[in-house]
Amino acid sequence: MLPRPQGVNQISVMKIGELARQTGTQVETIRYYEREGLLSEAARTDGNYRIYSEAHVERLLFIRNCRSLDMTLDEIRLLLRFKDSPAENCGAVNELLDEHIGHVAARIRQLRQLERELKELREFCRETSIAGSCGILNKLSRQSPRKESTESSVGVHVRRTHS
Amino acid sequence: MLPRPQGVNQISVMKIGELARQTGTQVETIRYYEREGLLSEAARTDGNYRIYSEAHVERLLFIRNCRSLDMTLDEIRLLLRFKDSPAENCGAVNELLDEHIGHVAARIRQLRQLERELKELREFCRETSIAGSCGILNKLSRQSPRKESTESSVGVHVRRTHS
DNA sequence: CTTGACTCTTTAGCCGCTACAGGGTTTTCA
């Protein structure tokens, strides 16, 4: 029923695995986006397999692009709404992007400060010794926790360090 | 039975709310740390209330210090183990800190790159127009998603932009 | 006809909390 998937392009109807391959997305992530309403519900084959076209590739690439720019799914949802109504004014798109840039910049400032503090802390134990007299452990015990910068308490919407 | 909490210090036995106040921690967070084994199980009053001493204040401040330096609970667990066995060599403490500094530095580099890309993207729609011809939306549709830097795919353990 | 690759749905887990709901205990104040 469906043309069988080839290694390369020219296919315009495909199953989820091929969509995943063409966009560098995991299959589960695609289904997740569908549940979240970023992708509309796909048509199905007789065997209940989702089927996609080039249009889905484009839309998913859009989403993945936005994600690789660290936008939230909510932000992406908004952008998609504009993409879907091309007659509207795109001022809000610019606004969203400017805000997002602001968040990234704020997070960079936070992390720079954090880096300074960590390096300062590291200086407290230049030489390896026993834990009981380790300058780092002692410093960590005594300092009072610095409060998060005003920026972040104000809701910078920028995540922390670890992944 | 317990001396009643005063606005200021000198109290050495307290309930969870006072510990929370003295350390700037939420009550639920303290109970969470206990569940996670960062704080040992607290003694209880007749009425089943947790009771804490100065030692707990110190330990919790240590934890909150580490958290404000964006360490994971796993990292903190390791540091606490060293704190609890003062005879051991603290080389691993230095190592952990160096690694953590590396992660923060890597995340800063990633975010700088991200900032550059976002600003570049922003240039595609200098003037507000209609969404159908918005340079930003068009660019996002066409570009193929840049892969995350090798650093992050290698497991930099550094979170993304939003919070 | 079997094997194996693919797909389906549902559910749970990751991290570090945070926020309930629905109770019990203690303190305060009239």
Added chain:
DNA sequence: TGAAAACCCTGTAGCGGCTAAAGAGTCAAG
């Protein structure tokens, strides 16, 4: 003294953005 308020308890669910796994169905090749 008694009622209300403030505090505490346990247990469970939710946040975001996936990821993984269980258990079953579908389909194409040899």
